Amino acid sequence: MIKLIKEKTLAVTGHRKLTADLDIYRLEEIFLNQIEKGIDTFLVGMAVGFDAICFQILEKIRDKKDIKIVACIPCKNQSKNFSIEQKEEYIRQVNSANEKILISREYTPYCMMKRNMFMVDNACTLVCFLRENKGGTFNTVNYAKQKGIEIIKI
Numbered sequence: 001m002i003k004l005i006k007e008k009t010l011a012v013t014g015h016r017k018l019t020a021d022l023d024i025y026r027l028e029e030i031f032l033n034q035i036e037k038g039i040d041t042f043l044v045g046m047a048v049g050f051d052a053i054c055f056q057i058l059e060k061i062r063d064k065k066d067i068k069i070v071a072c073i074p075c076k077n078q079s080k081n082f083s084i085e086q087k088e089e090y091i092r093q094v095n096s097a098n099e100k101i102l103i104s105r106e107y108t109p110y111c112m113m114k115r116n117m118f119m120v121d122n123a124c125t126l127v128c129f130l131r132e133n134k135g136g137t138f139n140t141v142n143y144a145k146q147k148g149i150e151i152i153k154i
Contacts, residue, residue, distance in 0.1 A: 001062060001099065002041065002068055002098060002099040004041060004043075004070075004122045005041070006042055006123065007038070007124050008038055008039055008040050008060055008096065008124075009039065009042070009043060009122055009124060009125075010031075010039045010041070010043070010115060010123055010124070010125045010126070011032055011042075011043040011044075011045075011049075011120060011122070011123035011125070011126050011127070012042070012043070012044055012045070012050065012054040012126070012127045012154075013045065013050070013119070013126060013127075013128045013129075013130075013136070013137050013140040013141065014049060014050025014051065014054070014127070014129030014130070015049055015050055015109050015118060015130075015131060015132065015137055016049035016050070016118050016139055017133070018047060018049050018050060018053070018056050018129075019131055019140060022050070022053070022120060022129060022154065024053060024057060024074050024152065025110070025152050026154060027053070027054065027057055027062075027127070028057050028060075028061070030127055030152055030154065031057060031058065031061055031127075032061065032065075034125060034127075034152075035061070035065055035067060036079055037132060039067075039124075039125065040066065040067050040068060040070070041067070041068045041070060042054075042069050042070065043070050043072050043119040043122065043123055044058070044069060044070065044072060044075055044093075044097075044117060045059040045072050045074070045112075045115055046071050046072065046074075046078060046083060046090065046093065046094065047078075047131060048090075050129045050137075052056050052062075052086075052089060052090075052093065054127070054153065055069065055093045055096075055097075056093075059093075059096060062147065066144050067135035068098040069096070069098050069099075070097060070098065070099045070100075070101060070116050071093065071094050071097035071099070071100045071101070072101050072118060073094070073101065073102050073103065073115070073121050074100075074103050074104060074107075074110050074111040074112045074114070074115035075103065075104045075105070075106060075107040075108070075111045076104075076106065077106075078093065078102060078107075079091070079105055080107075091123065098145055100140060101118070101126045103118060104116045106113070108139060112136055113136070113139065116136060116139070116140040116143065117140075117143060119140075120140060120143050120144045120147055120149060122146070123149060124150060125149060125150040125151075125152060126144040126149055126150070126152070127152045127154060128140070128141050128144075128151060128152070128153055128154065130153060148154050
């Protein structure tokens with residue numbers, strides 16, 4: 001079990017639906033800059049979209065740098081409504097993660113929110129892809145603001 005050290009941990013949050021303005025090269029640059037500042041653990045919520053892209057970029061970085069990727073899984077059946085391709089990638093990523101943290105055994109209306117709060121509570125920085133002022137990403141960013149952690153918008 002990885003011991004999460006808040007000062008060395010970064011969390012990501014973003015929309016499932018991606019827009020053309022998501023710059024993956026800028027995202028990789030942000031991660032590398034944070035690693036230079038001492039970040040070595042990355043919390044990923046394992047949703048499709050932004051989370052999956054972050055995981056793939058972090059895997060590429062992990063091949064060269066000593067970092068850990070922690071899969072923060074809101075519930076056991078998170079991938080139930082994913083497409084076949086999304087499920088295959090989800091399983092691959094879960095198996096690739098350095099650590100898996102299961103927030104709730106069963107789906108509840110609050111398990112995603114609890115996962116997001118867990119990630120913010122255990123990180124010093126939140127990287128976010130926020131384009132709508134509603135939904136889980138919006139709520140997570142507001143929670144991070146309340147907690148006073150650094151927020152980096154992409």
